[in-house]
Amino acid sequence: MSFANVRSDLPQEVGSPAVRLSFLQGLLESKALTRIRRDRRRDSGVKTKQPMAAHFEVMPNNVDGTYIVEKGGIIRQWLECPLETTKSAVTYNNKTARFTVHREGVYYIYSQVHCDDNTTAYLKLDVMVDKELTFRCVQGLPPTPTYSQQLAVHSCQASGLVRLRKKSQISVYSIAGVHLKPKTFTHFGLFKL
Numbered sequence: 001m002s003f004a005n006v007r008s009d010l011p012q013e014v015g016s017p018a019v020r021l022s023f024l025q026g027l028l029e030s031k032a033l034t035r036i037r038r039d040r041r042r043d044s045g046v047k048t049k050q051p052m053a054a055h056f057e058v059m060p061n062n063v064d065g066t067y068i069v070e071k072g073g074i075i076r077q078w079l080e081c082p083l084e085t086t087k088s089a090v091t092y093n094n095k096t097a098r099f100t101v102h103r104e105g106v107y108y109i110y111s112q113v114h115c116d117d118n119t120t121a122y123l124k125l126d127v128m129v130d131k132e133l134t135f136r137c138v139q140g141l142p143p144t145p146t147y148s149q150q151l152a153v154h155s156c157q158a159s160g161l162v163r164l165r166k167k168s169q170i171s172v173y174s175i176a177g178v179h180l181k182p183k184t185f186t187h188f189g190l191f192k193l
Helices: 017-043
Strands: 052-058 078-081 090-093 098-101 105-115 122-129 132-140 154-164 169-173 183-192
Touching: 105 122, 105 132, 105 169, 122 154, 132 154
Parallel strands: none
Antiparallel strands: 052 078, 052 183, 090 098, 098 169, 105 154, 105 183, 122 132, 122 169
């Protein structure tokens, strides 16, 4: 393909200094137009998309500062932590213990439960989307010697990608009666890709 097919006002000899100069001139004009368009977008108020995300930590519900998982294994009393986003990805309802998704899309979901009690033989974490099991972690806990006064510390994590519909309902479960370590140790979050 010759430059004559692209622009008739360009010199015909490929490789001549005039052709190289014309090509460079065209490239600079193209960059200048791109810069002008970018400046117009910025000045017109068109904003770049802010990510949709949310991060929640469970709050203590016991006098010893732990969170005791409720009957049925559902975890509630989540408190949203502020993120540098314009809009949260979900709304949390403490009565139903469910997170409601604002926008359809592919999300990365992550969750963790952290236990430091010796009353259970295993630790479990289930993340349910629209009442269907989506992610699960089950971890057997090693026996702690009876002479040890130290508590065993264990955590279970589950994460992955999932397509969520607008108004999808997400809930988090563990084992009823287990004492979870609250705040940063037991958390749930997601972000839209």
